[in-house]
Amino acid sequence: MLNLSENSIDSRNVEHYSTVKKLHEEKLYTILNKIVLVFVVLAIVLLFLPWTQNIRGSGFVTTLKPNQRPQTIQSIIPGRIENWYVQEGDYVNKGDTILQISEVKESYLDPNLVQNTQRQLTSKQLSVESYKQKVQALEGQMNALQSERSLKIEQAKNKVTQTQFKIESDSIDLIAANTNLTIAQRQYDRIFELQQQGLKSLKDVEEKKLKLQEVQAKLVTQQNKLQTSKNDLLNAKYEVTRIKAMYEEKLAKAKSDQMSALSNQYESEVQTNKLDNQLANYTLRNTMYYIKAPQSGYINRTLKSGIGETIKEGTPIASIMPASYQLAVETFVSPMDLPLIHKGEQVRIWFEGWPTVVFSGWPDVSYGTFGGKIVAIENFISDNGKYRILIAPDETAEKWPEKLQIGAGAQTIALLNEVPIWYEIWRTLNGFPPDYYTVDQSKEAKKK
Numbered sequence: 001m002l003n004l005s006e007n008s009i010d011s012r013n014v015e016h017y018s019t020v021k022k023l024h025e026e027k028l029y030t031i032l033n034k035i036v037l038v039f040v041v042l043a044i045v046l047l048f049l050p051w052t053q054n055i056r057g058s059g060f061v062t063t064l065k066p067n068q069r070p071q072t073i074q075s076i077i078p079g080r081i082e083n084w085y086v087q088e089g090d091y092v093n094k095g096d097t098i099l100q101i102s103e104v105k106e107s108y109l110d111p112n113l114v115q116n117t118q119r120q121l122t123s124k125q126l127s128v129e130s131y132k133q134k135v136q137a138l139e140g141q142m143n144a145l146q147s148e149r150s151l152k153i154e155q156a157k158n159k160v161t162q163t164q165f166k167i168e169s170d171s172i173d174l175i176a177a178n179t180n181l182t183i184a185q186r187q188y189d190r191i192f193e194l195q196q197q198g199l200k201s202l203k204d205v206e207e208k209k210l211k212l213q214e215v216q217a218k219l220v221t222q223q224n225k226l227q228t229s230k231n232d233l234l235n236a237k238y239e240v241t242r243i244k245a246m247y248e249e250k251l252a253k254a255k256s257d258q259m260s261a262l263s264n265q266y267e268s269e270v271q272t273n274k275l276d277n278q279l280a281n282y283t284l285r286n287t288m289y290y291i292k293a294p295q296s297g298y299i300n301r302t303l304k305s306g307i308g309e310t311i312k313e314g315t316p317i318a319s320i321m322p323a324s325y326q327l328a329v330e331t332f333v334s335p336m337d338l339p340l341i342h343k344g345e346q347v348r349i350w351f352e353g354w355p356t357v358v359f360s361g362w363p364d365v366s367y368g369t370f371g372g373k374i375v376a377i378e379n380f381i382s383d384n385g386k387y388r389i390l391i392a393p394d395e396t397a398e399k400w401p402e403k404l405q406i407g408a409g410a411q412t413i414a415l416l417n418e419v420p421i422w423y424e425i426w427r428t429l430n431g432f433p434p435d436y437y438t439v440d441q442s443k444e445a446k447k448k
Contacts, residue, residue, distance in 0.1 A: 047422035055340060055414040057389065059331030061351070061406050064375070064392050068325035070300060070406065072316035073098060077288050080104050081309045088301055091323065092293040098318060099291050104310055114282045121275040124268055131265035138258040142251055149247035156243050160236040167233060170226040177219040184208070184215040297322040327393065327400060329372060331412045332386035338377075341414060347372040347391050352409035354401060371397025372412070 063069045079101030086098055103109055110116065188208040194200040300319040304311060311317065329349055333341060348369040371394035378388035391412065393400050 047425075055333055055337040057331035057333045057386075057412045057414070059329055059389075059410050059412065061404060061408045061410055062328055062330045062390075063322075063406060064326040064328040064390075067295070068322050070319055070321045071294070072303070073291060073294065073318045073320055074314055074316055075101065075288075075291055075311055076313055077101075077285060078104055078310070078312050079289065081304065081307055081311065083307070084302075086299050086302075086318075088299055090299045091297070092299060092320070093296045094293055096293045097290050098293055098299075101289055101291065101311070103289070108282070108285065114279065114286065117275060117279045117282055121272060121279055124272040124275055128265055128268045128272055131261050131268060134261040135258055135265060138254050138261060142254045142258070145247055145250050145254060149243065149251075152243045152247070153240060156236060156240040160233065160240065163229060163233040163236045167226065167229040170222065170229045174219070174222045174226050177215070177222040180215045181212075181219050184212040188212045291317060293320060295320070295322055296324075321406070325406070327404060327406070328375070329391040329410045329412060331389050331391060331410065332382060332384060333389055333414075334386055335381065337414075338387050341374065341377055341387075341389060343374050343377060345374050345414060346394060346397075347374060348413045349391065350411055351401065351404060369413075370400050374414075 080103075081099060082102050083100040084098075085100070086092060086096075092098070188205075188211075191200050191205050191208040195202060195205045297320045300321050302318045303316045304318075349372045350369045372391040373394045374389060375392045376390035378390075382388050389412075
């Protein structure tokens with residue numbers, strides 16, 4: 001002490017105070033020692049009490065199925081907001097109109113776009129039918145040309161055969177003419193010899209000579225006829241070749257016209273399919289001007305406001321909460337505790353806003369907790385460095401609060417083995433994980 005004051009505490013007599021007198025009594029020390037001893041004994045006994053190991057996690061209330069969770073309503077096409085038919089907090093049924101939008105793209109501004117596309121489609125369909133009829137007509141024309149070609153070729157072949165017969169006839173006649181010439185020549189030589197001997201007159205010689213000249217003339221004529229027949233045969237054979245070439249050319253042209261018609265037909269069919277697709281798209285697009293509720297629920301919040309505001313495709317417009325849903329809890333556990341988690345295991349949960357008294361090591365004396373059952377374990381770590389666990393209500397335990405809302409905070413405890421308190425303190429101080437345990441196989445088989 002600095003002893004700045006004139007009165008020193010050392011010089012003051014404090015023995016007359018009753019409290020100071022009691023400090024000198026031995027009885028007080030005895031009571032204090034007993035109290036300390038009792039506390040030490042209680043602490044030692046407490047260290048051997050059972051303690052239920054557990055894995056704690058924190059999360060929030062969600063829904064069991066993805067289609068029951070809050071979602072945003074989006075516009076598939078861009079547009080301009082024209083009318084709102086709901087407000088925040090309204091209940092809507094599936095298919096009810098949320099808002100109306102109008103077109104903003106130049107390609108779809110025509111009010112008669114669907115009707116005009118339908119007319120184009122009808123014209124293309126008629127064009128396809130016309131090309132089909134043309135193809136059928138050309139097919140008939142080719143069949144007629146083939147029939148006519150067969151007939152013409154048959155006629156030309158018959159003429160060739162006739163000419164061949166005529167050549168044979170002329171050849172025989174030529175042989176006969178040669179024979180007649182030989183006979184006439186012999187008769188003339190004989191008469192001439194007899195006339196030289198004076199047995200025949202000159203008149204007889206001249207008659208035989210005239211006859212010989214007539215036979216020679218017939219021979220020349222027959223030779224000309226045979227040559228003419230041969231020429232006719234060549235002409236007939238050429239005519240067969242010419243007819244074949246002519247009709248092949250006509251058939252090739254008709255086939256080319258048919259292929260062109262088929263090509264135009266297929267091209268028209270492609271354009272028809274495109275127009276049909278466009279018509280279906282335009283018709284479907286007209287139904288997208290009215291954005292409807294995907295399912296029954298409540299409009300939580302409108303993300304766009306006003307009239308005349310333009311929106312892009314995929315822009316969230318409003319959020320909707322489904323009317324019917326199954327609650328679940330989404331919690332997160334550390335990677336060290338993940339091997340101790342199994343599907344189907346029971347978990348105790350307490351929710352924010354409900355009165356709760358929790359003794360994590362003694363779950364039987366806890367108050368305000370609810371039962372749950374693990375239904376899903378995420379196999380990939382989340383952004384927060386923990387693994388996500390999905391917990392559904394335990395049907396065999398107490399029901400969850402009716403006023404529980406999605407998004408409320410929740411704390412979870414997964415119960416493990418029972419160990420002494422001293423062991424749990426020692427494990428915690430050393431940073432060891434809880435005791436690993438295996439799931440009862442008979443229990444799992446019974447659940448399945």
